[in-house]
Amino acid sequence: MAITPGGSLNSVPASVQQTLSSNYLDLAATANEGWAQQYVPDLMEKEAEVFGPRTISGFLNQVGAEEAMTADQVVWSEQGRLHLSYKGKMTDGTSFLVQADIDGADSDNSGISNGHTGEVRHGIRVNDTVILADANAVTKCLVTAVSTDDITVATYDNSTITALNTNQTTTILVYGSEFGKGTNYHSAAAADTDRRGSNEPSFKSFKNKPIIMKDYYEVSGSDASRIGWVEISTEGGQSGYLWYLKAESDTRARFADYIEMSMLESVNGDTAGDADTLISGAGAAFGTEGLFAAIESRGNTTSGVTGVNAATDLAEFDAILAEFDKQGAIEEYMMFVNRSTSLAMDDMLASMNSYGAGGTSYGVFNNSEDMALNLGFTGFRRGSYDFYKSDFRYLNDKATRGSINDANTANAVRGVMIPAGTSSVYDQTVGQSMKRPFLHVRYRASQTDDRRMKSWVTGSVGAATTALDAMQIHMLTERCLITQGANNFMIMK
Numbered sequence: 001m002a003i004t005p006g007g008s009l010n011s012v013p014a015s016v017q018q019t020l021s022s023n024y025l026d027l028a029a030t031a032n033e034g035w036a037q038q039y040v041p042d043l044m045e046k047e048a049e050v051f052g053p054r055t056i057s058g059f060l061n062q063v064g065a066e067e068a069m070t071a072d073q074v075v076w077s078e079q080g081r082l083h084l085s086y087k088g089k090m091t092d093g094t095s096f097l098v099q100a101d102i103d104g105a106d107s108d109n110s111g112i113s114n115g116h117t118g119e120v121r122h123g124i125r126v127n128d129t130v131i132l133a134d135a136n137a138v139t140k141c142l143v144t145a146v147s148t149d150d151i152t153v154a155t156y157d158n159s160t161i162t163a164l165n166t167n168q169t170t171t172i173l174v175y176g177s178e179f180g181k182g183t184n185y186h187s188a189a190a191a192d193t194d195r196r197g198s199n200e201p202s203f204k205s206f207k208n209k210p211i212i213m214k215d216y217y218e219v220s221g222s223d224a225s226r227i228g229w230v231e232i233s234t235e236g237g238q239s240g241y242l243w244y245l246k247a248e249s250d251t252r253a254r255f256a257d258y259i260e261m262s263m264l265e266s267v268n269g270d271t272a273g274d275a276d277t278l279i280s281g282a283g284a285a286f287g288t289e290g291l292f293a294a295i296e297s298r299g300n301t302t303s304g305v306t307g308v309n310a311a312t313d314l315a316e317f318d319a320i321l322a323e324f325d326k327q328g329a330i331e332e333y334m335m336f337v338n339r340s341t342s343l344a345m346d347d348m349l350a351s352m353n354s355y356g357a358g359g360t361s362y363g364v365f366n367n368s369e370d371m372a373l374n375l376g377f378t379g380f381r382r383g384s385y386d387f388y389k390s391d392f393r394y395l396n397d398k399a400t401r402g403s404i405n406d407a408n409t410a411n412a413v414r415g416v417m418i419p420a421g422t423s424s425v426y427d428q429t430v431g432q433s434m435k436r437p438f439l440h441v442r443y444r445a446s447q448t449d450d451r452r453m454k455s456w457v458t459g460s461v462g463a464a465t466t467a468l469d470a471m472q473i474h475m476l477t478e479r480c481l482i483t484q485g486a487n488n489f490m491i492m493k
Helices: 059-063 243-265 291-298 314-326 339-350 401-407
Strands: 064-069 074-079 085-090 095-101 128-133 138-146 150-155 170-177 203-208 211-220 300-302 332-337 379-382 385-391 415-419 422-427 432-437 439-444 454-459 470-483 490-492
Touching: 059 243, 059 332, 059 439, 074 470, 095 170, 128 150, 203 470, 211 243, 243 291, 243 470, 291 300, 291 415, 291 470, 291 490, 300 314, 314 379, 314 385, 314 490, 332 339, 339 385
Parallel strands: 064 439, 300 490, 332 385
Antiparallel strands: 074 203, 074 422, 085 095, 085 170, 095 150, 128 138, 128 170, 138 150, 211 470, 332 415, 379 385, 415 490, 422 432, 439 470, 454 470
């Protein structure tokens, strides 16, 4: 079955900057249809609202918060993992070369936490007991010496460890330590790097910068005083026969949507391109990291089993749970998905009913054949995780991400999983640890100027401020999105 959309779903698909024949009703188009005809047309004054709610803003209001800032950028730190686990390779039967932490970062050894004196870039110490695991065996060993990047181990069962020539194929995990009776932490004759020093906690630092967004609407004094015959109702609830009210309201609603869409879609700029030269004073600092970019760079991605609809069967959800277990193991997630993924999840959950394949079961909890069936699900529990599902209008609407997803299905964004609750981070601006939602928006504000959502009117219409025979309504905001703990997020593609 195929559904073919109409060739002209709307005579005015979007706002335009010109006056065209499609922007107004022409009653004098031809001799038989214009004012010269003998039959008076029945004019319907009320403008038909054919698209329902046209705005998509509101997503960030459900999952985050807003806070003021006074700096040019936001810098925050996220705690590192508590336990010591690294990737590397065995260079011989006793030596292990540390190449990266367990998350795969720092493959060149730069940035691995220094737990010793000297140049040692890891936290493994002499007399630690470790587990070495590769594709062939799991071996438990005692650390006998450490150096800049290498660790010397001795097996507990006198087994032989095979040297591996490929990078990062072996994982080492510290699970404890063992010392002899009456011994110190280290021998007085031991080399400096062999001494058992204390481990310092490590953290990762992230930053984001706000962007300035502007828009304005202008109407001449003559047009502002002209009454139309079409009765309009605006997104803000206004109604009347002044067309500029609708135009101003649509501009404001579109700007509010742009604010939210920018927090979702924005990316950091690259000075190799030309965009930085078009943004006055930007230099190397332009663009900002939106939600999708943050999850793709620091979070998790699932493409589903079929590669078409993400997370539509229990096998894929079990894989998602296994990945979340490796991260923060936050037990409540909110899923914002497009229509196809939402329906696929409903079908998946409905198929769990043993009677689903043979038809709807009647008679349980007054479920008679005369009642309307609810074939949708708003949430479910799998393992120790609770998932709450909601449709994401932004991913469905043809005028927003819906059309982009249709144009390029390989990179379509079909939904996001966002952890519920708050995270505890060290805010370098405030100078203390604070609890905040995983997602929150920072906007520029001070006692002098609040740039969360500025709006002001200039011109000579109403309260005159300039000699311009027009009314200009200006809108401005300066903000950025902070995605904390992106390792706990999942994007569905």
